Amino acid sequence: MAKPLIDHPQLAPSSSSSSSVISSSNINIDNNLSWILNTYFFFQRNGVFSKLPESSIKKGFYFDMIRDFLQVDRIERGRVTCLLTVKPPVFNSYKTLHGGAVAAVAELVAMACAKTIVDADNDLFLGELSISYLSSATVNVVLEVDGSIVRSGRNVTVASVEFRNKETRKVVYTARATFYTMPLANL
Numbered sequence: 689m690a691k692p693l694i695d696h697p698q699l700a701p702s703s704s705s706s707s708s709v710i711s712s713s714n715i716n717i718d719n720n721l722s723w724i725l726n727t728y729f730f731f732q733r734n735g736v737f738s739k740l741p742e743s744s745i746k747k748g749f750y751f752d753m754i755r756d757f758l759q760v761d762r763i764e765r766g767r768v769t770c771l772l773t774v775k776p777p778v779f780n781s782y783k784t785l786h787g788g789a790v791a792a793v794a795e796l797v798a799m800a801c802a803k804t805i806v807d808a809d810n811d812l813f814l815g816e817l818s819i820s821y822l823s824s825a826t827v828n829v830v831l832e833v834d835g836s837i838v839r840s841g842r843n844v845t846v847a848s849v850e851f852r853n854k855e856t857r858k859v860v861y862t863a864r865a866t867f868y869t870m871p872l873a874n875l
Contacts, residue, residue, distance in 0.1 A: 751792065753777055754778070754789060757775055757778060758796070763804065765804050765805065766840075767836045768800045768804065769834045771833070772793055772831040772851070774826065784826055785824065785825040785826075790861050791817060793833060794833075794849045795865060797847075798849050799814070801835040801837055801849075802865075805845060812870065813868055814865060815844075816866040817866075818863065819862070819863045821861055822859060822861060823860045824860065825851070825853065825861075829853060831853060832852045833850070844869070845869070846864065846865070847865045848865075850863075
């Protein structure tokens, strides 16, 4: 059995919690207990030690949830615009839009843009996604998510996505996605 990572009376497992102490055999605890405690309590506040509800384990759950907050506004060749309303299920611990949600929306909108340009019988896969988190979006803020094609060739398509606060027009996040065309099998 692995030695507990944190061996401290305040962190001893309670009778109501089955595993509130992290164990690891490759981490050595020296005299820096305060940063270990801070990290442990950060994980605890963010629910790392809780089990996920059964409904959230099904395939596609995350994208289903993201699609609930996304509304298509406009589709043109090489351009897609959607509205994203920031709601609590996609918050992080600071009560702002979670970075993973930003990435999921950016990928979805960029792929939709690419699909307006690339032949329907060509499959695409995401090769690179880069995101700049310039500010944050809080509860009930509506973001205008505007995706456009930067470049599209025979094998590579690049899309850019901007997230703007609809009310203030301030750019909150930017993303750039590179998609590669799947080679067709020669049968």
